[in-house]
Amino acid sequence: MTKYLLGVAAIALMAGSVQAEDTSGKRIALSNNYAGNSWRQAMLQSFEEVATKAVADGVVAAADAYTTSENQATEQAAQIQNMILQGYDAIVMNSASPTALNGAVQEACAAGITVVSFDGVVTEPCAWRIAVDFQQMGREQVDYLATRIPDGGNLLEIRGLAGVFVDDEISAGIHDGVAKHSQFEIVGSVHGDWAQDVAQKAVAGILPSLPEIVGVVTQGGDGYGAAQAFKAAGRDMPLIVLGNRQDELQWWSDVHAESGYETMSLSIAPGVASLAFWVAQQILAGEEVPKDLTVPFLTITQDTLAESLETTPAGSVANIAYGMEDAKEVIASAK
Amino acid sequence: MSTQSASRTPLAVLISRPWIWSWAAAALAFAATLGLTSGRGAGELAYAALSFGAFAAIVGMGQMLVITLGPGNIDLSVPATMTLAATLALRTMGTEPGTALYGLVIALAVGFCVGIANFALIFLLRLPPIIATLAASLIYQSIAIWSNRGLRIKPPEGLAEFATGRFLGVPNVAWVALVLAILVWVLLERLTWGRWLLATGQNQRAARLAGVPVEAVRAVTYVSVAIFAALAGYLLASFSGGAALNMGTEYLLMSIAVVVIGGCSVAGGDSNVPGVWGAALFMFLVVSMLNSYGTGAGVRNVLTGTIIICIVIAASTRRARQ
Numbered sequence: 001m002t003k004y005l006l007g008v009a010a011i012a013l014m015a016g017s018v019q020a021e022d023t024s025g026k027r028i029a030l031s032n033n034y035a036g037n038s039w040r041q042a043m044l045q046s047f048e049e050v051a052t053k054a055v056a057d058g059v060v061a062a063a064d065a066y067t068t069s070e071n072q073a074t075e076q077a078a079q080i081q082n083m084i085l086q087g088y089d090a091i092v093m094n095s096a097s098p099t100a101l102n103g104a105v106q107e108a109c110a111a112g113i114t115v116v117s118f119d120g121v122v123t124e125p126c127a128w129r130i131a132v133d134f135q136q137m138g139r140e141q142v143d144y145l146a147t148r149i150p151d152g153g154n155l156l157e158i159r160g161l162a163g164v165f166v167d168d169e170i171s172a173g174i175h176d177g178v179a180k181h182s183q184f185e186i187v188g189s190v191h192g193d194w195a196q197d198v199a200q201k202a203v204a205g206i207l208p209s210l211p212e213i214v215g216v217v218t219q220g221g222d223g224y225g226a227a228q229a230f231k232a233a234g235r236d237m238p239l240i241v242l243g244n245r246q247d248e249l250q251w252w253s254d255v256h257a258e259s260g261y262e263t264m265s266l267s268i269a270p271g272v273a274s275l276a277f278w279v280a281q282q283i284l285a286g287e288e289v290p291k292d293l294t295v296p297f298l299t300i301t302q303d304t305l306a307e308s309l310e311t312t313p314a315g316s317v318a319n320i321a322y323g324m325e326d327a328k329e330v331i332a333s334a335k
Numbered sequence: 336m337s338t339q340s341a342s343r344t345p346l347a348v349l350i351s352r353p354w355i356w357s358w359a360a361a362a363l364a365f366a367a368t369l370g371l372t373s374g375r376g377a378g379e380l381a382y383a384a385l386s387f388g389a390f391a392a393i394v395g396m397g398q399m400l401v402i403t404l405g406p407g408n409i410d411l412s413v414p415a416t417m418t419l420a421a422t423l424a425l426r427t428m429g430t431e432p433g434t435a436l437y438g439l440v441i442a443l444a445v446g447f448c449v450g451i452a453n454f455a456l457i458f459l460l461r462l463p464p465i466i467a468t469l470a471a472s473l474i475y476q477s478i479a480i481w482s483n484r485g486l487r488i489k490p491p492e493g494l495a496e497f498a499t500g501r502f503l504g505v506p507n508v509a510w511v512a513l514v515l516a517i518l519v520w521v522l523l524e525r526l527t528w529g530r531w532l533l534a535t536g537q538n539q540r541a542a543r544l545a546g547v548p549v550e551a552v553r554a555v556t557y558v559s560v561a562i563f564a565a566l567a568g569y570l571l572a573s574f575s576g577g578a579a580l581n582m583g584t585e586y587l588l589m590s591i592a593v594v595v596i597g598g599c600s601v602a603g604g605d606s607n608v609p610g611v612w613g614a615a616l617f618m619f620l621v622v623s624m625l626n627s628y629g630t631g632a633g634v635r636n637v638l639t640g641t642i643i644i645c646i647v648i649a650a651s652t653r654r655a656r657q
Contacts, residue, residue, distance in 0.1 A: 035480060035580075036476070036480070036580045036581050036584075037579065037580050037581050038486065038487055038579065038580070041480070041484050041486075041580070045484065069473055159632075162632035162633070162636070163632070188626065188627070188629070189626070189629065190626050191632055193581075193584075193585070195579060195581050195582065195584075196487075196575055196576065196577075196579065197571060197574075197575035197579065197582050198585060200575055201387045201619070202622070202626065204383040204386070204387065205380070205383055205384075205387075205619060205620075205622060205623030205626060205627075206623060206626040206627055207376075207379065207383075208368070208369075208372060208375070208376025208377075208379040208380040208383070208623075208627075209368055209371050209372045209376065209380075209623075209627035210627075224576060225575060225576075228499075228575065228576060232383075232386075232499065233379055233383075245487070246487070247487055247489070247576060247577060313486065314486060314487075314488070314489075315486030315487035315488050315489075315577065316486055316487075
């Protein structure tokens with residue numbers, strides 16, 4: 001199948017114009033490893049919306065989402081094997097591990113199935129990767145703090161879930177940024193597990209032993225908890241970089257109205273699942289797509305806060321719905 | 336506990352209590368953290384420990400009752416119960432002021448139903464509790480996801496103020512946990528039902544032959560743990576600004592750890608309320624201490640594990656010698 005597609009692409013290229021292949025008979029599956037937080041729920045919803053519409057419009061024949069009950073690579077590998085047997089043409093996946101699923105992905109490739117991984121990407125070369133530059137996400141936070149607090153000061157770092165690739169990447173970016181802006185020093189580091197209540201607890205525990213903090217660098221889903229902990233301790237509110245959760249944006253908007261507090265917020269939009277869907281569709285349509293694509297993260301500034309807050313459902317995450325055109329743009333920019 | 340305690344010095348009596356070890360460890364962790372700041376922030380740290388320790392203490396006491404039932408008895412649905420009760424309660428309240436009590440009733444009702452369902456699986460289907468509660472927790476978690484799609488609803492303002500507020504300098508949530516601790520202590524030490532629970536845990540067959548209504552005791556215990564978890568979920572969601580799908584995750588191991596560190600017997604039949612409270616404070620303080628000293632996540636986990644093993648050994652060798 002892959003050879004056939006490549007052949008078609010090659011002929012099309014030789015003819016001078018890329019003739020998109022019809023994908024109305026193709027079936028796409030989403031393999032998802034976890035559903036237990038608001039980001040993942042928004043991601044599943046994004047996929048569902050785009051997929052339902054694409055099926056109704058006759059762009060693809062089917063687009064089904066499957067989530068494993070436990071966040072485990074073995075279970076997801078079995079799920080992918082089932083998808084191979086069910087005869088899907090493409091699998092879009094958010095992987096439980098960058099390496100543990102390579103075997104299953106290889107089997108899918110061997111069966112002629114297009115595999116597109118996003119967010120949690122896989123290293124298997126036959127799969128496509130839609131990755132976020134997580135290190136850049138860390139660096140950008142410190143760059144922003146440097147523009148707001150030129151004199152520098154003490155920072156508190158809230159990390160994610162220990163042992164997860166994304167946590168290491170963002171943290172590496174943050175430390176990189178601090179090395180560049182040497183007026184800052186990280187005086188404390190806690191693991192918030194990307195959950196507000198865990199972050200709140202960890203920050204409340206370390207605060208008594210910390211000197212004055214000017215800024216808090218975060219990973220998303222932990223900013224509101226940190227703010228609560230600072231408030232409970234009766235400390236001056238530092239500049240907390242937020243992670244696009246609606247409760248964080250609401251809090252930001254409230255304190256801005258009260259005291260003119262300004263910060264920034266950044267995270268990956270859960271809609272990246274819909275982007276992955278369209279990339280898979282483009283590959284099935286015979287487009288030549290580079291294996292490594294990068295998706296920009298969604299940044300919210302003081303100027304865009306009101307708008308983002310309006311479009312984000314209460315309790316959810318700020319999101320972008322990607323369409324086929326966006327996918328074509330991302331593909332074109334990677335070529 | 337020991338018939339010889341009268342002839343021993345007060346210190347020896349104190350050391351013979353299995354709960355002393357968790358309190359000693361909590362005090363050490365507290366002192367070590369303050370050693371870093373040369374005493375600054377003591378009140379702040381104690382206040383935070385009481386706030387967050389309260390949640391661990393509430394779920395821990397529930398888990399303690401189940402573990403006291405004897406070998407094989409455990410409730411692994413604690414995190415899912417917390418999430419489900421909090422999600423449904425906060426959704427029903429929908430940030431409307433004055434609905435706090437209504438939400439509490441919903442949360443406790445969820446706890447009650449979960450407890451009944453867990454016990455039904457264990458009693459009617461004869462499933463081992465570890466399997467029954469683990470399988471059921473997948474269902475509870477799915478209901479929580481399905482009912483609200485992971486949206487984080489804020490608690491009503493009055494309830495949030497209560498959950499984060501203080502009375503006489505002590506966090507309100509700690510008062511709640513303290514009152515519960517006294518109730519559980521009276522139940523275990525002074526009432527017939529407590530004797531039945533301990534007898535069942537020590538030897539179920541002997542207890543049954545002695546006329547203890549063993550199945551009724553088990554049923555009430557499994558309902559109690561679920562209600563405790565539901566209450567903890569309700570308070571935690573009100574405290575931290577909303578129910579999240581992953582809010583209960585860390586309370587699975589936490590609830591079991593505080594029981595073990597608190598000096599209760601894992602084999603059942605021996606419970607210890609003050610120890611659970613000490614262990615709940617310790618679990619918060621040890622992480623705060625290691626964070627304050629700037630240890631990485633790996634080292635922190637290794638040290639936490641090592642310290643827990645040491646406390647459990649200390650507490651259990653004392654018991655063995657009696």
